[in-house]
Amino acid sequence: MYRIIYKSTATKPVNKENLRDILYASMSRNRTQRVNGVLVATRHHFLQFLEGSHELVEETYRLIEKDHRHCDILLVCAREIQSPRFTNWKMKGVGIFDLNLEIEKKLIEEFGEIDGNLDLPEEEQEAYRLLDYFDL
Ligand SMILES: Cc1cc2nc3c(=O)[nH]c(=O)nc-3n(C[C@H](O)[C@H](O)[C@H](O)COP(=O)(O)O)c2cc1C
Numbered sequence: 001m002y003r004i005i006y007k008s009t010a011t012k013p014v015n016k017e018n019l020r021d022i023l024y025a026s027m028s029r030n031r032t033q034r035v036n037g038v039l040v041a042t043r044h045h046f047l048q049f050l051e052g053s054h055e056l057v058e059e060t061y062r063l064i065e066k067d068h069r070h071c072d073i074l075l076v077c078a079r080e081i082q083s084p085r086f087t088n089w090k091m092k093g094v095g096i097f098d099l100n101l102e103i104e105k106k107l108i109e110e111f112g113e114i115d116g117n118l119d120l121p122e123e124e125q126e127a128y129r130l131l132d133y134f135d136l
Pocket of ligand 1: 022025027029030035039046048050060063064065066067069070091133
């Protein structure tokens with residue numbers, strides 16, 4: 001089992017509709033590849049967690065890297081893991097802009113703010129701490 005986590009910058013502001021488009025394509029492909037994961041999005045950034053076989057996660061990541069909907073991809077983690085964290089989700093999406101303001105405020109207090117939005121973590125343990133807020 002292998003896990004990749006990366007953070008990237010959206011080339012256009014993210015909203016419900018374009019996030020749904022990404023998730024829709026991801027879900028069907030990830031299902032066939034048996035890759036699971038979570039995609040967290042703010043208006044301007046993505047943080048994605050991918051798990052599955054080493055080969056298929058790397059293959060999926062190489063495809064994602066080429067996608068023009070984001071840039072400045074920063075690899076937060078890429079390693080073998082003992083046990084998967086995401087067995088239930090082919091690709092679960094969390095749009096931070098969809099959360100209620102109280103939760104977003106709390107997240108900003110903990111993880112910081114960039115241009116009025118939540119600043120997504122760039123460090124592995126912090127990335128898991130963010131996930132803990134979503135009961136995944
Ligand atoms: C932030 C982001 C996350 C993505 N995550 C996935 C993913 O988990 N799995 C996947 O297959 N495609 C993902 N994609 C889409 C791929 O980059 C690519 O567009 C898609 O897999 C190509 O599918 P198609 O050739 O069938 O159009 C993601 C794209 C973006 C911008």
